[in-house]
Amino acid sequence: MGFDYAPAPESASIVDIAPSYGLYIAGEMVDPVDGTRFKTVNPATEEVLSEVAAAGPEDVDRAVAAARAAYDGTWSRLPARARGKYLYRLARILQERSRELAVLESIDNGKPIRESRDVDLPLVAAHFFYYAGWADKLDHAGFGPDPRPLGVAAQVIPWNFPLLMLAWKIAPALACGNTVVLKPAETTPLTALAFADICRQADLPPGVVNIVTGAGDTGRALVEHPGVDKVAFTGSTEVGRQIARSVAGSRKKVTLELGGKAANIVFDDAPLDQAVEGIVNGIFFNQGHVCCAGSRLLVQESIVDDLLDHLKRRLGTLRLGDPLDKNTDIGAINSPEQLARIRELSSVGEAEGAERWSPPCDLPDRGYWFPPTLFTGVSQAHRIAREEIFGPVLSVLTFRTPAEALEKANNTPYGLSAGVWTEKGSRILWMAQRLRAGVVWANTFNRFDPASPFGGYKESGYGREGGRHGLEAYLDV
């Protein structure tokens, strides 16, 4: 028996997208001086949403100078309590405008409204709210008395959680007393530009937050600018490496949150239905555009058939389509480039001998789409088991013993996250101790909270975001 769903679209009338945007520097929206312009599109329709500035070196220079002036002139002189109050204001305005921002995020990014509304936006506001409270309590954070801010922070964020990554970067930076220049991803600049308007509404002193849009060149100019004291980057391991190289010999403090290839490990005693939900959430949440996605499913051999039956049945119920439809589970792939990469690695998976499966799934005619896909018969040598696909593609491997599961899980240069499913408490803790990953989800997956430190081991980067630990990235300690 099948259910028919009537369309249930969220109205887009709540958002007002300008035909073009400038750069947000020193509290003003300004035209680029030496930059160019590029278009941002709705990945679900390929419709052009707006024209955005690609900041040039001179623009970046102005933004850094504005941040420095604000740091020296106002922000570092404000009482900590006042900084906190500004952050509380930002948190409240984000809550007030959360529906508008959720719709805008779904339009620009392609993610389902159910996720932008129920996950991204609540976490964005919570993150500001959490760090607002830290602003006047830094003496008690365990970094000694009166820990000092670093100065100007250069922050470069990815397109998978545009506003959430902005919150992860800006909230702790401001709470610790830094000023920032943030570059949103090329394909998802609109919510960051909306955040500029929120800074205006909050009467945030000019220059404390500056937003420069653009692509890799803009990001490079920002990160390599001699006037910045801190670099925070979330994105690919390859770009993270370049940044680590480029800051060598400088005094810039760096935190990097990079790629992952997480193992989601299911033991034979795991509650099957819960595990299947966790697997689906682990890899199909946000179209798999998640650095900590559970992209390698490790299943104990004795239950693999049963589990795959359940999993395939569940994948058959996922609804792919209009991101603004409230019933949609899987939205659009963010960009044609990303779609091409997912297609390429999936073809490699087939060519290398893994078996590909997707549920029957109609893809819309326009926009960038990829059906939920799983590969069975995957070996550790296959590229789909080693490389980050960053899409709705799950590689299934098997194991017999806990030691083998651990060996396979840790057999990767990445170390961002891992999942363990078992009813046996001692086994959870045994695995959690030995998994070389910054976040271990046991009998759950893809949970995030502003109070919970997040970040990687090995080539997944260094530094932590969230919690008390997240303050360290923005203090001179």
Added chain:
Amino acid sequence: MSDDGRVAVRKTYKLYVGGAFPRSESGRTYEVFSAHGGFLANAALASRKDARDAVVEARKAVPGWSGASAYNRGQVLYRVAEMLEGRRAQFVAEVADAEGLKPRPAGEVVDAAIDRWVWYAGWSDKIHQVRGSSNPVAGPYFDFSVPEPTGVVAVVAPPDSSLLGLVSVVAPIIVTGNTAVVVASEERPLPAITLAEVLATSDLPGGVVNLLTGRAAEIAPWLASHMDVNAIDLAGVTDEELATELEAAAAENLKRVVRPPAAPPDWAPDPGLDRMLAFLETKTVWHPVGI
């Protein structure tokens, strides 16, 4: 020949790798002189191969050392301090030669080094509570964060402070469960080799500390670019250009890097937690709460 006509038995100074004292596989040595220019000994001039062997041994030692209980690591490190104290006279003589100090100030340096070691030993079962946390997440989950060792850490020891500086960079690496590949002070390596002899007789498992003598400029680039090294401490790199090269090479596998100090450091004051924290990862574990 001493005053009574007896010919002294001199010590051969070698590398310390995997709990053994090999010569350099290259067969090379170099002359070590006292601060006043007198010949002291021939030290092994370690090669790329020696560095790579040391990394292999350091990696092998990671599971056992990081898996030992914090209490046990504290006991072993305290035992090291006992052995240091027992060899105090030898260290005073070597530090005096190496650093050109009179016996009394040399003694003070050795005392400070022993006390530094004891201070770090005590951290083994305390850093978790200072650094870890339980996290009040907005949902029915038990969520906690714990510090864990980064893995294999390479360190270029300070060039001037041959014992106190050395102890101040090695102890914070290993106390939390990391293993170390140490490049000793090029011109003042003898106290480091004697420290290795102390480590070898202190229940410290072989491979937890591996010590190379030779030219930092020759050995350190191999360690900085080695894909099985997880972090590098450039404490003793005084050449800015070399430091930049090493940091850039370390980016290849995103090693954690501690940059050289901006000014020549004074190793005497309380060091704080920085050097321990630099080589700790934070792991956060979530589990649902329910019935």
